[in-house]
Amino acid sequence: MSLFDQILGAIENPNQQGSPDQLGSILGTVQQLAGQTGMDQQTSQMVMSMVGGYVRSALQDQQATQGSDAVQATVNQLSGTSADPQALSTLFSPAMQQQIATAIGDRTGLDPNLIQGILPTLVPVVLNVLQTGASTQGMATGNNPLLSLFLDSNQDGDVDIGDAMNLAAKFLN
Template sequence: MSLFNQILDAINNPEQEGNSGQLSNILGTVEQLSNTYQTSPGAIQSALSIIGNYTRSALQEKRNSEGDQQVQQIINQFGGTQASPQALDLLFNAPQLQQIAQQVESRTGINAQTIERMLPVLVPLVLNFLKTGNHSQNSQGSNPVLNNFLDADGDGDVDISDAMGMAMRYLNK
């Protein structure tokens, strides 16, 4: 099942945290970043897809070394629409951040320094997407969106960008 289908299931399931307001906030933050950095929303969505791939790898490593509960705690603590340099520090080292910025620049045309300034917001946005699968009564319980994301086939293509496009259509934006 695609990431967006998992998110849509979470939105339609009253026992999960996801809701259309959460999607609207994520999309609104992308629009704000687009305006602030004079970049197209499509380029930011593409950047989120690349960042999602790195985030998946980092969360998989955390899961392997520290367990599912630690990964869920990271999602709960840092998933949002506000800047969180702490999320970057927890998931990535300095060379990884430079690699992310360079890859995003080469694939989107957004300047690497601009990406570095956006990363403290973009990583929490990815985590916020994953947060949609939280159980509404127990945020430490099973999260099918997170599980789908972490257990993906590893083809290097994280469909965050696709999920955002579908979310825009779902919300008629």
Template sequence: MALFDEILSAVANPEMQANPDQLSGILSTVQQLSNNYGTDPGTTQTLVSVVGNYLRSSLQAAGPNQAQSLVNQFGGTTPNQQAVEALLGAGMQQQLVQDLIQKTGLDPQTIQSMLPMLIPLALNLLQSGNNTQNPQAGNPILNSFLDGDNDGDVDLGDVMNVAGRFLGGR
């Protein structure tokens, strides 16, 4: 899992933004979101995975520099409706909601209310690859997520699941 390897590498690199506390905060917020909406961990993982796929498409279309700018602007652990609008637009957002209804069985209102939290969390994970010493150095986590070779092996839900197991073993 190349993306998770990039995250582990960033955690081990003091020049990168990533650290165990940031990952724990992201995972804790995902767990809290799951608890608040009464979804099981598998459903939440599906939500994160599908949202991640849509984010990848949106960020790829934006191009590398704009993608990094969007990640920096909207990555966080608090709800942000502007992030949803900036990254998905109305058409893609509607398509995402329909896809999530089909894959999770959740109602549209629940999904709509979860998106302003899920998107900043996913972007926060991608932000962990920022170089704190040299911001122009590039972001290997974002680059891996954008999956330049289009082999499709990137799944944020799986990455968060593995990160949870990794942090649980510490």
């Protein structure tokens, strides 16, 4: 099952936290940020995909060292649709933040300083996407099939937040 299918499943399942309003808020934040920074849809999708990949790696590291419940707690605590420097600093050291901004800038042609400035918003947005799969009954990652799929390194590598966001935008329209 794809990441997008999991998001849709979470929206349709009353036992999961996802809702059309939550997804709309997430997409609205990304579209607003793209508009403010002059990114076209393809570039914003690429940026979201890359940020999603870095978040995935950071959460996988956290899962390996602290366990699945800690990952779900991080997602619950730090997800949102507004800038949250704590979310960024919790997952990435300042040096890693700079590396991420440079890598995204190199791939997209955007100024790394611009990327550095929007990372405090993009990281909570990615976490918010992951939170849509959380159970309304408990906090364990096992109760969040979306987060489990996102973190499962044995999947086919087709876990892409940017693609899922693009499909979600089409779904809501």
